[in-house]
Amino acid sequence: MKNWIGIILLFWISQAFAQDEIFRIGVAGLNHGHVGWVFEADKRSDIQIVGIAEPDRALAERYIRAHGLSMDLIFESLEEMLEKARPEAVTGFGTTFAHLEIVQACAPRGVHVMVEKPLAVSLAHAREMAALAQKHQIHLITNYETSWYATNEKAHQLFKEGKIGDARKIVVRDGHRGPKKIGVGPEFLEWLTDPDLNGAGALLDFGCYGANLSTWLLDGQRPLSVTAITQQLNPADNPKVDDEATIILTYPTSQTIIEASWNWPIGRKDMEIYGLTGAIFSDNAKQLRVRMARGYDGFQEEKFELDSRPEPFDDPFSVLKSVVRGQTQLGAFDPYSLENNLIVMEILEAAKESAASGKTVFLSK
Known part of the structure; x- marks a missing residue:
């Protein structure tokens, strides 16, 4: 009986620790004017940017300097960032056309995605993104101010x-x-x-x-x-x-x-x-x-x-974290x-x- 109690306690402790663990975010692109929001979120104790995929080195250096971060966070491709930085979720801050490419890279790896509105450039892109999200059981959410x-x-x-x-x-x-x-x-x-x-x-x-x-x-x-x-x-x-x-x-x-x-x-x-x-x-x-x-x-x-x-609806990154961690279930x-x-x-x-x-x-x- 004591062994069972110990196992149950260990389970609940591990679950509580998982909920408190820092939320690891990857950033796909820096050429969206709203990208400053994710750098503000990075200042919080519960969220950390672990990698940024941005091929434009000059653009990347500008943001890194402005926010006092390390260029070690920058990767030339999304695939490289996903493999080396291992984010729990990726936030898209590039072109709307790139949203499909983000889901194509993230979904098979089980990485959740949040994009800036709108979801896609076309209905065809949106449907392909949805099919990938459903197949690989990831959350795909769209942020509107x-x-x-x-x-x-x-x-x-x-x-x-x-x-x-x-x-x-x-x-x-x-x-x-x-x-x-x-x-x-x-x-x-x-x-x-x-x-x-x-x-x-x-x-x-x-x-x-x-x-x-x-x-x-x-x-x-x-x-x-x-x-x-x-x-x-x-x-x-x-x-x-x-x-x-x-x-x-x-x-x-x-x-x-x-x-x-x-x-x-x-x-x-x-x-x-x-x-x-x-x-x-x-x-x-x-x-x-x-x-x-x-x-x-x-x-x-x-x-x-x-x-x-x-909370968590006062901030999109809090919503993303809460949904991914299973603390919030969005309405249909x-x-x-x-x-x-x-x-x-x-x-x-x-x-x-x-x-x-x-x-x-x-x-x-």
């Missing part, structure tokens, strides 16, 4: 509680003045404005947010149809890609309108949910309003000032989830087709 927003979580909670009744219209607006005008680095600008490496312009870069949030709010419903209009309003800065996109998704009992732009005078990431009896306005990361209808055009408004989301259509983001890619692919043809695209059942 709006997934950190306490306002979006509160909006989802209130909506699901029936605060404003059934949804009739969801409006999501995202974007800024454009990559060049906001001063992104040259290595980021080069591929953001390349239709092959980014998949499109504003349509993919910011259209993915609305598709992701709509899919989450509507419990994974696929739209019946997708209609999109794209324009190139600033060809001098964006000669190869669209910089203005409006996407309309129709569902059996509602519509979603996605306004993605590199021409907003003020950067924005906001969402509006209109129900039968009221509306929820997620104005930014921490400010939310609920308006309940009164008469024809009157309303009673309640305002919320929210703090950051609770959580914004980070593969299930959600496959639908996002289906929507974006249909939007590109609609914009090119000038016709509404009806999704197959």
Whole structure:
């Protein structure tokens, strides 16, 4: 009996130690403007960058110097980094086109992956990534800034509680003045404005947010149809890609309108949910309003000032660690989830087709 007790205690001690063990992260690419987030995460006691795959030596040296790290972390290829550094998970901070290559290298080795939004440049890439993740039983999650927003979580909670009744219209607006005008680095600008490496312009870069949030709010419903209009309003800065996109998704009992732009005078990431009896306005990361209808055009408004989301959802690397370690199980259509983001890619692919043809695209059942 004592032997069994000892074995059980040893098991629980080993499990506790595994949960507290430092989370070893590999970084694939450095030419994404959001890569600074992973260097900030590296300052934490529970996360460590163990290898960085970046063939551009000058770019690598710039980041290594800026963050006081060693060039020993740099590897010319992802395969070499995976073999020598042995990360538990890899975060993709290169081109969107490279996301497939990351999963192709990581999945057979049992290494989990988190990429920056969107999941892929195309639906074909996304489906191949999903098949590899499922075959090799790795987690493949997609990081959106709006997934950190306490306002979006509160909006989802209130909506699901029936605060404003059934949804009739969801409006999501995202974007800024454009990559060049906001001063992104040259290595980021080069591929953001390349239709092959980014998949499109504003349509993919910011259209993915609305598709992701709509899919989450509507419990994974696929739209019946997708209609999109794209324009190139600033060809001098964006000669190869669209910089203005409006996407309309129709569902059996509602519509979603996605306004993605590199021409907003003020950067924005906001969402509006209109129900039968009221509306929820997620104005930014921490400010939310609920308006309940009164008469024809009157309303009673309640305002919320929210703090950051609770751990681990206050930080994408905490989410990645928690999911990989089995401490958090994402909902079926959580914004980070593969299930959600496959639908996002289906929507974006249909939007590109609609914009090119000038016709509404009806999704197959």
